[in-house]
Amino acid sequence: xxxxxxxxxLGAGSAVAGLGLxxxxxxxxxxxxxVIVVGGGYGGATAAKYVRLFSDYGINxxxxxxxxxxxxxxxxxLVIQGSKTIADITTPYDNLEKRHGVKxxxxxxASIDAEKRMVKLAGGGELPYDRLILSPGIDFMWDxxxxxxxxxxxxxxxxxxxxxxxxxxxxxxxxxxxDGGVYALSIPLAPYRCPxxxxxxxxxxxxxFKKAKPKSKVVIFDANDDIQSKKGxxxxxxxxxxxxxxxxRPKHKVVDVDAATNTLxxxxxxxxxxxxxxxxxxxxxxAIAVTAGLATANNRWCExxxxxxxxxxxxxxHVLGDSxxxxxxxxxxxxxxxxxxxxxxxxxxxxxxxxEPLSLPIYANTCYSFVTDEDVVHVASxxxxxxxxxxxxTVPGSGGVSVAASELEGRYAHAWARNIWADTxx
Amino acid sequence: xxKTMKWLAVGALSAAAxxxxxxxxxxxxxxxxxxxxxxxxxxxxTGNESLAGKDKDELIQKMMDFKTGRKPAxxxxxxxxxxxxxxxxxxxxxxxxxxx
Numbered sequence: 042x043x044x045x046x047x048x049x050x051l052g053a054g055s056a057v058a059g060l061g062l063x064x065x066x067x068x069x070x071x072x073x074x075x076v077i078v079v080g081g082g083y084g085g086a087t088a089a090k091y092v093r094l095f096s097d098y099g100i101n102x103x104x105x106x107x108x109x110x111x112x113x114x115x116x117x118x119l120v121i122q123g124s125k126t127i128a129d130i131t132t133p134y135d136n137l138e139k140r141h142g143v144k145x146x147x148x149x150x151a152s153i154d155a156e157k158r159m160v161k162l163a164g165g166g167e168l169p170y171d172r173l174i175l176s177p178g179i180d181f182m183w184d185x186x187x188x189x190x191x192x193x194x195x196x197x198x199x200x201x202x203x204x205x206x207x208x209x210x211x212x213x214x215x216x217x218x219x220d221g222g223v224y225a226l227s228i229p230l231a232p233y234r235c236p237x238x239x240x241x242x243x244x245x246x247x248x249x250f251k252k253a254k255p256k257s258k259v260v261i262f263d264a265n266d267d268i269q270s271k272k273g274x275x276x277x278x279x280x281x282x283x284x285x286x287x288x289x290r291p292k293h294k295v296v297d298v299d300a301a302t303n304t305l306x307x308x309x310x311x312x313x314x315x316x317x318x319x320x321x322x323x324x325x326x327x328a329i330a331v332t333a334g335l336a337t338a339n340n341r342w343c344e345x346x347x348x349x350x351x352x353x354x355x356x357x358x359h360v361l362g363d364s365x366x367x368x369x370x371x372x373x374x375x376x377x378x379x380x381x382x383x384x385x386x387x388x389x390x391x392x393x394x395x396x397e398p399l400s401l402p403i404y405a406n407t408c409y410s411f412v413t414d415e416d417v418v419h420v421a422s423x424x425x426x427x428x429x430x431x432x433x434x435t436v437p438g439s440g441g442v443s444v445a446a447s448e449l450e451g452r453y454a455h456a457w458a459r460n461i462w463a464d465t466x467x
Numbered sequence: 468x469x470k471t472m473k474w475l476a477v478g479a480l481s482a483a484a485x486x487x488x489x490x491x492x493x494x495x496x497x498x499x500x501x502x503x504x505x506x507x508x509x510x511x512x513t514g515n516e517s518l519a520g521k522d523k524d525e526l527i528q529k530m531m532d533f534k535t536g537r538k539p540a541x542x543x544x545x546x547x548x549x550x551x552x553x554x555x556x557x558x559x560x561x562x563x564x565x566x567x
Contacts, residue, residue, distance in 0.1 A: 460506055
């Protein structure tokens with residue numbers, strides 16, 4: 042029996058593993074096994090690095106990602122505000138390769154053969170895996186906004202909800218808008234990526250207007266009944282710093298957009314024409330997870346086992362980050378995706394070594410929001426596995442929000458970014 | 468099968484020879500959850516505190532002071548309340564055991 046065959050048998054959870062021959066093999070037990078990670082965001086890049094760390098660099102990891110570098114959504118509202126550049130929030134994948142031996146393939150996955158355990162690349166070729174980790178983030182449900190299918194519409198009315206080219210383009214639209222203009226931001230029904238993100242963005246656009254275009258206004262159209270995160274803190278910031286500049290309209294669900302005239306159309310309210318229209322559409326799991334049949338919750342989100350992040354629909358495929366059907370009180374955030382990546386990585390290593398996954402995941406979420414270019418507020422929560430309910434629940438008595446916005450938390454927010462970027466990518 | 472056994476033995480030997488990292492147990496994965504802010508393996512980037520190689524008793528005291536509210540904090544008093552005293556002690560022992 043050759044080593045390669047042995048490894049394949051091992052990955053399949055063979056009789057060899059069942060006989061307990063691996064017991065004395067410690068960390069070397071899964072050496073040579075193949076893990077493919079799809080998506081190099083907070084979830085996928087962390088999972089790739091930590092499968093290498095937790096396997097003592099024994100398991101082969103390939104990360105498939107179409108973008109040449111990681112661009113962070115957290116802090117991207119400061120690029121829109123103007124105090125940071127896109128380069129400040131961009132990190133290359135080099136260190137995952139150089140320091141951790143992750144093979145980074147710049148491509149997209151076209152399809153998955155769950156039976157043969159192969160992924161087909163959009164650029165051609167197939168790659169085999171013992172376990173597959175999907176972290177494809179979110180995609181937008183454009184079919185809910187028919188006007189956005191018109192040619193050029195998506196280049197004119199931006200979402201800027203995936204950091205990168207759209208972040209820079211939105212900043213340019215704001216710079217080009219005459220003073221006295223109106224910036225309109227629409228928020229989809231929850232769940233969506235980054236619950237406090239839209240309210241932070243309203244602050245950051247108003248912060249820019251206050252300095253550069255003081256007669257301009259921000260109008261927030263929220264499909265939800267109320268502010269989704271840090272409500273009291275955002276309302277106080279709007280009053281303290283941007284009084285009369287930010288208007289919040291709840292229960293305004295955008296059902297169509299006329300991009301040519303920057304006009305938002307609502308389910309029940311009058312049309313609204315903006316100087317700059319920033320429409321954040323409804324979201325679902327990243328396309329590859331949906332086409333692979335993993336989005337079992339309303340055909341939008343992927344249900345997983347929270348001990349392993351293995352899909353409830355397919356064996357040997359794990360899904361994490363914004364694509365999953367979240368547990369109660371769990372936000373769709375970069376911090377949370379990074380945490381998913383570690384729990385998933387530990388489980389994947391254990392399973393490939395023929396061991397039981399760990400039984401008590403505990404991890405936290407920390408989310409900072411800028412209300413001015415210096416003052417910051419946070420929300421934090423701790424999530425623990427509940428064996429009876431088989432899900433993650435927030436630990437009673439833990440977590441909370443800032444007492445008030447502060448410059449101290451502003452410094453911590455930047456330190457958080459430096460640290461999580463390094464933990465994910467360096 | 469004989470060859471497989473030989474390979475397994477070699478695998479076990481080399482893992483020992485190269486000084487395999489700590490076992491991937493529950494405490495190590497709990498500690499990894501702290502790395503978002505305090506750095507991979509407890510080595511932080513500028514602006515946050517490194518935890519690797521710190522004195523165990525000092526770490527326990529600090530986390531317990533956050534938990535009870537004795538030590539003022541912006542966020543650590545909220546996070547420490549998510550862990551039992553025993554879990555905080557295990558985390559402190561783990562970080563203390565890491566190389567600075």
